[in-house]
Amino acid sequence: MDNIILASASPRRKELLQLAGVSFTVLPATGEEQISTDIPWEAVEQLSFQKAQMVAESHFWEEGTLVIGADTIVVYQEKILGKPKDAKDAVQTLLCLQGNTHQVYTGVTVFKKQAGQWLTNTFWECTDVTFYPVSLEEIQAYVKTGEPMDKAGSYGIQGAFGIYVKEIKGDYNNVIGLPVGRLLYETKKMGINLKG
């Protein structure tokens, strides 16, 4: 594949795709996405679809072009948690998540230009993450670093909050924002070799 576009501003998604040995260009979606559901897997599918669609349809791409969009949310007791509004919100969120198990959903959509049309494939992955109990002081100190502010659920498992993880069930890369293994598998099924 010679024209792969990652429709994301997330440095983590870029790193994960690079690690997988894929050559691509980054072109983040700029518009606002909207969801019409509170079912987590449907929400991330819709959001990832809209991100990929915005980039795919804003250009007249050549045949064979592939656009990848993704979206990550955290779900605790069936409530969808996105990025925190402010530091206070981040502290509140982490107080809920500590000592408990929550789900991280990432939806991914692939758009491929083929025979003049856009073919699409959307899928999602869910990972269960359990934290040890974490004190208010530890949470406040973490939030002060600023790390939670651009992350769903107000933490980065790959960052300083990772030390509180007791158990993880599912794909770790899915928590960071891109289930690369699943992406390679799904594109293979579409007859595409992302690394080729």
Ligand SMILES: Cc1cn([C@H]2C[C@H](O)[C@@H](COP(=O)(O)OP(=O)(O)OP(=O)(O)O)O2)c(=O)[nH]c1=O
């Ligand atoms: C739970 C968790 C989320 N995150 C990140 C992944 C995503 O970047 C972010 C969720 O926000 P998203 O809206 O999914 O993505 P984004 O705004 O960063 O980038 P774009 O929309 O342009 O693709 O939270 C981590 O990095 N580590 C974690 O442990």
